[in-house]
Amino acid sequence: MWPSARSPSSCRSRASTTSPSATSSSSGSVPTGCSPSTSRGRSCGHPHTISLQWKGVDMAQLDIVDVGHAYAPGAEEERWALKPLKLTFESGRTYALVGPSGCGKTTLLNILSGLVRPSRGRVLFDGVDVTPLPTKARNIAQVFQFPVIYKSMTVYDNLAFPLQCRRWDKARVDSKVRQVAEALDLHDRLKQPARGLTADDKQLISLGRGLVRDDVAAVLMDEPLTVIDPQLKHSLRRRIREITEQFRPTVIYVTHDQYEAMSFAQELIVMKDGRAVQQGTPEQLFEAPSATYVGYFIGSPAMNFLTVDRGDGPFVLGGRPLSFAWDIPRSTAEVQVGVRPEYVKIVTDPGPNTFPGRLRSVSDHGAQRVLEVEVAGQPVKAKMPREEGVPVGEEVLVHLPRAKVLPYADGTLVLRS
């Protein structure tokens, strides 16, 4: 049963009504793990024993070690939804799992939460192996795509409920609820019944309930802004960011939206076909994508990749030399240079790494313009401030700054020698 269907009569009944196992995997409830009352020996209604509790009481480091998953038993590894991988989520940091639909983001999140038992590998919370533990025993908070709240309760009671279940004293509950409500801009609606709120505000409450507890191992969020009005997404992203900076939970956030991920998380993990292609800060992913895939996925417009030739001397683009010396094996089938549109310059004077091009289109991006130029038969985009104006005529010179051009051998970044 959905928790919004009725008010829970007690913390215990809530625990049973919000069981994730009773719901579909990614559209559901707010399972928050067993309360501390369980570890004190009181029944929480769950089938596992006290020795099967993860007893951490603070944000934890989460490690996945050689974890892989196949939904179809016996499938060859290449077809697994998640190929075996190793990742560390440090305590108190915010991470975003990003990638296109079907790349394995939710599978990985569900393995961390315990909704999916991996076919292989171990999940560690602060070094403790929690792989066999069900969701309820992992002491995590989850926020899903759709808001899950107790409609008949006030906003205040919805936020307070996870804390009351953990037998926090009244003054401590009150202080934490007001702190979280303030951060989420819900403070003037605390007395309102949740029933009449908009979907956005309901999702704010879901987020607040995920963030209100500071005794969880981690907060896991699966596309929490899906139902939010596009106009409000920006401010909500900012608020989530502010609140995570304030309370410093370990957050793992799933999204297919690179902009959402870049503006929210301290680190991103870019996924493709069940693999983590690159993990890094937004800056690292922007400045040095480890693969052309990441360069295409992160950034707007995507990174430019130009195929270059090599003779006996330097690499050439359209017959003109590039002033780079890269140690790239001869066996490489395709060598490309990657450069962000933000770093491509339209210049008036010829010089090193400057190539003749033909202006194909100009598009407006608010305060910036994107010029598409054809260089040696390949498209190159240049993103520039509006005030720089547009070149007159079709013939232009395109400069690729040495420090910003990266070499890729068969799709993978080659580190400079």
Ligand SMILES: Nc1ncnc2c1ncn2[C@@H]1O[C@H](COP(=O)(O)OP(=O)(O)OP(=O)(O)O)[C@@H](O)[C@H]1O
């Ligand atoms: N319960 C399931 N049974 C069988 N296959 C599944 C199941 N859940 C996911 N898959 C498959 O596993 C792969 C990874 O799916 P997953 O939902 O983890 O990807 P995702 O990146 O989260 O995608 P989306 O953004 O669309 O949710 C996909 O090929 C998907 O079809």
